[in-house]
Amino acid sequence: MTDALDLAALGGSLDVRARESGMSGVVSIDADGVQVFSSAYGLADRAHGIPNDVGTMFAMASASKAFTALAAMSLIGDSVIALDTPVRDILGADLPLVDDAVTVEHLLTHTSGIGDYLDEEADWEVEDYVLTVPVHELAQTEAFVRAVDGQPQKSPPGERFAYNNGGYIVLAIALERVSGMPFHDVVAQRVLTPAGLTRTGFLRLDELPGDAAIGYLADDPQSLRTNVLHLPVRGNGDGGAFSDAAGLSRFWRALADGLVLPDEVIAEMWRPRVFVESERLRYGMGFWLDAEGPGIVLEGYDAGVSIRTRFDPETRATVTIVSNSSEGAWDVIRTFVEHLARP
Template identity: 65%
Template sequence: MNTLDTEGLASALDQAARLEGMSGAVSLDIDGDVVFARAYGFADRAHEIPNTTDTRFALASMSKGFTALAVASLVTDGVLRWDTPVRSILNHDLPLIDDAVTVEHLMTHTSGIGDYLDEEDDWDVDDYVLTVPVHELSATEAFLPMLDGHAQKSAPGETFSYNNGGFMVLALIAERASGRSFHELIDERVFTPAGLTRTGYLRLDELPGDCALGYLHEDPTSLRTNVLHLPVRGNGDGGAFSTTAELSQFWRAFADGRIVDAATRDLMITPRSFDESEDLRYGIGFYLDLDGPGVQLMGYDAGVSAWTRFDPGTRLTSTVISNTPEGAWKVIGAHNRFLAASA
């Protein structure tokens, strides 16, 4: 690959964000040195409070990377094993989960379990899909009624199928095995060693003033937020908030072995599967470029579209986050086209 024209990439991203009328933030940095950082649109439309480069945004499923790292650290410490049968910790809960499902199956989306939020079903991102009142979903055990009653879809280890419920089950077994709450585990095993002070699982009904509200519709005149569409506090399958700068700091901590050791890090970014829907490879908790060095996390939900990519060789972090469900994707597309043309 030729030397990357970062100024050209920044220009392409800025142009795409402006043409899209994006609401959110875009950033590029090399090993923490900012190349480009710009915010667009409003964090609060009703009060016309603009997004800034310091705004905290919801990450949706990007947060699955945090869950994966916390569980991996429990494996490193001997609290869990990759081949620990989930049933040995769930006991009689969630009886439809196959007895052969292991921690590794859940971490690699190969468990085959039925999903409470199956993305292969015909649903729109602004549908009301949660079957438990959202205000009750502040702790992991509260998700059990939603996770129950979904039949196994395929044999464990048979195929890759992206699974939100699998990461909620990971949160459950991590709590039960460690004796710590999910949010305590993430703080202690991911955020603290990475030095993240503005990243966390915030309640949607009491967001601090530096957070962007998530909007259901791209129309900037619509004031309808996502507060009734998502758990009041995120958990194993998503829902953390962060900034573009702290996501870069997260990647560098991960790459430098400050969250999990180098051997575990390398294991997690070794390709295991191929996700046809995303045209990307998948390791353990992380997406990987189809043909390239990048490690990726992405999120999509009511009021959220988010993506971040780290290149371990160049130490380039690229992040695009929007507080609408579609705002980020064309900007991400511009990024990927630019990289492809530069190869």
């Protein structure tokens, strides 16, 4: 995937798969900000028959963990905290089951070993009601202390990689406390604004604007069941931001151009630490990486959300596949992964 012709061919393949699978969402491909392919599918609001548009804002689920990681590294750059800062120093008596040896770096790299309030190794489905705190109460970061409390440590800090949603909630709590600012404001000030992302942010699910897609549990366009009772009313450190596809492309290029953090910091965040067999990807610090190859990847899967966005720092090409249903993007993402695997 090294030139515009390759990208155009990829766009054609993904378009065919999106239409065949009945995907609801957007596929967008650009080369250094120059659009190569962009198409919208399905409905942003099924009840009112409002179609998705290439400019529709979609939920990002765990893809927005990158914002949390970048905000953390920004505060580290200002010497507010350090990678080796024990989180206990910030938490005080809260979350007593978090091991005293857990550091900021452990949280960033999913090696903290803390118990996860949304344990991805547990036996639950994406449409299950898994939150133990009423979703309408989960709007501000401190409210999540109750949600992540009571989870026993699963392994010693630093022993192994285990993807951990709760770890990024703990990280958000820590960032809010050390900065003295609400977590969402920290992300806006230190990540979204310098990246020029005017249509990216943490929206409340109970008051989505007209240009944001509603998340649906089922792919069936006749199903009106939304994700509003399955997710926090406003996302936090582990997910929940919204963006349009153009904003994600701008985000990637802003990182590559040093607009958010210095080049050496981004390079450290994009340095692979571990290969994750179940994902067939490597992991850095807040970002997934190609198993082999230059691509940097963000991915999210949640009730009413499925997304993968990949940036190639060598060609500066961005491919974003996003859907406003739980499973909607995965057939198209698999087609994209197969394309990348071709010799």
